[in-house]
Amino acid sequence: MAEQGSPLEQLVAAVRASARYRHVSAGFIARIGAQELAKRPNLKAAIKATKDRLHQVGGAYRGTRPDYQASLERLRGAFRGNLSDLRPLCLEIMRTHASTRERLPVLAEFYGSIFDALPPVRSVLDVGCGLNPLALPWMPLAPGAAYYACDIYEDLVAFVGEFLGLVGVSGGAWVCDVLGEVPRQKVDVALVLKLIPCLEQIDRAAGRRLLDGLNADHLVVSFPAQSLCGARKGMPATYEARFRELMEGRDWRVRRFAFSSELAFLVSK
Ligand SMILES: C[S@@+](CC[C@H](N)C(=O)[O-])C[C@H]1O[C@@H](n2cnc3c(N)ncnc32)[C@H](O)[C@@H]1O
Numbered sequence: 001m002a003e004q005g006s007p008l009e010q011l012v013a014a015v016r017a018s019a020r021y022r023h024v025s026a027g028f029i030a031r032i033g034a035q036e037l038a039k040r041p042n043l044k045a046a047i048k049a050t051k052d053r054l055h056q057v058g059g060a061y062r063g064t065r066p067d068y069q070a071s072l073e074r075l076r077g078a079f080r081g082n083l084s085d086l087r088p089l090c091l092e093i094m095r096t097h098a099s100t101r102e103r104l105p106v107l108a109e110f111y112g113s114i115f116d117a118l119p120p121v122r123s124v125l126d127v128g129c130g131l132n133p134l135a136l137p138w139m140p141l142a143p144g145a146a147y148y149a150c151d152i153y154e155d156l157v158a159f160v161g162e163f164l165g166l167v168g169v170s171g172g173a174w175v176c177d178v179l180g181e182v183p184r185q186k187v188d189v190a191l192v193l194k195l196i197p198c199l200e201q202i203d204r205a206a207g208r209r210l211l212d213g214l215n216a217d218h219l220v221v222s223f224p225a226q227s228l229c230g231a232r233k234g235m236p237a238t239y240e241a242r243f244r245e246l247m248e249g250r251d252w253r254v255r256r257f258a259f260s261s262e263l264a265f266l267v268s269k
Contacts, residue, residue: 007043008033014047020062021054023155028177029054032202057198058152061099061130068159075166083137083167090134097131099194102224102261111139114220114257114266115189121145123171123187125216127178128152128195133160136169145169148185150176179206182213190216194224194262196246197239208246211267222264236263 005013011033015021021029029050036049051059071093078089094100103110115121120142126132129149136147148171149160161173176183178195179202192210199206211219223239236258243265247254253268 007037007046010043011037011047011050015050015054018051020059021051023153024054024058025152025154025175025177027180028152031177031179035202053202056201061097062153063096063098063101065155066093066096068155068162072159072162072166075163079166086134086167087137090137094131094134099224100131100135102226103132103135103193103259106259106261107135107138110257110259110262110264111135114264115140117255117266118189118218121188123185123189124148125183125185125187125190125214126150127176127183127190127192127210127214128198129157129160129173129191130193131156131160132191132193133163133173136167146171146187148183148187149173150178150183152177178210179203182210184213184215186215188216189218189220190214192219192221193264194222196221196242197223200242207242211246212250217269219267219269220264221267222262225259225261225263239263 008030012026012029015029015033016024016026032053033046033050036046036053039049040046074089075086079085091104094104122142122144123146124141126147126149129151133147133149147164147169149157150173151157152175154175157173157175164171164173179199196207196210199210211221221243223236223243225236240263255266257264257266
């Protein structure tokens with residue numbers, strides 16, 4: 001049977017047919033796919049190049065996809081009304097996301113020290129959230145605080161939304177592509193954790209656009225201290241230099257927090 005649709009439609013369909021990328025936002029695949037098709041006319045080669053880029057900006061971090069339905073059932077069973085009831089299970093689930101997992105050894109220290117430097121936090125926006133919303137039991141938020149989260153993965157975002165509902169935290173989770181549109185929720189704190197290097201692989205101007213556009217009083221912007229395979233390769237210094245460039249010309253207060261696995265900056269706009 002002949003293939004239907006434009007080359008870009010065929011590319012999106014082919015990428016989404018693979019188990020690894022079935023749940024990635026079609027709009028995001030189309031953005032990357034259009035760039036790759038513009039570089040070469042060959043559809044098969046463009047499909048491969050699109051998958052490679054998707055791997056770099058998301059797939060590499062997913063690790064083993066958890067059984068979200070089973071995880072939700074276990075969370076429901078363990079919840080007795082306090083977020084702290086869920087700590088052991090949240091740790092287990094967060095371990096399945098390669099990037100979120102790197103923070104686990106310093107989780108309490110990470111949120112304790114950064115949020116300690118802030119007035120009471122009543123709302124959070126977690127951009128490119130991965131499984132980080134499951135760190136809510138370690139976040140010292142004000143009672144009744146709202147939590148908003150977005151990512152390019154439809155299944156992950158649906159799970160995070162169910163989790164927020166289960167623990168009675170208002171807000172919500174949705175599919176986003178912040179290369180195309182910066183979320184405009186007004187919040188006390190926006191978390192931009194280890195996201196900028198992913199965005200800037202696709203569009204060098206995307207990090208600055210995001211930091212400028214977020215409607216938050218404070219931003220927590222972080223960078224990995226090592227690559228996923230564990231090599232350090234001078235990464236913290238390179239990322240710090242890039243972060244300082246992004247801050248040029250901005251009259252914002254910056255505080256620096258260095259952890260073993262992550263370099264974070266608290267930016268007060
Ligand atoms: C390195 S991981 C960090 C995950 C999480 N912020 C953390 O630190 O635990 C980057 C995340 O950004 C998401 N992402 C990549 N490109 C994105 C985009 N254009 N818009 C929204 N999310 C994106 C990926 O799916 C992935 O979950």
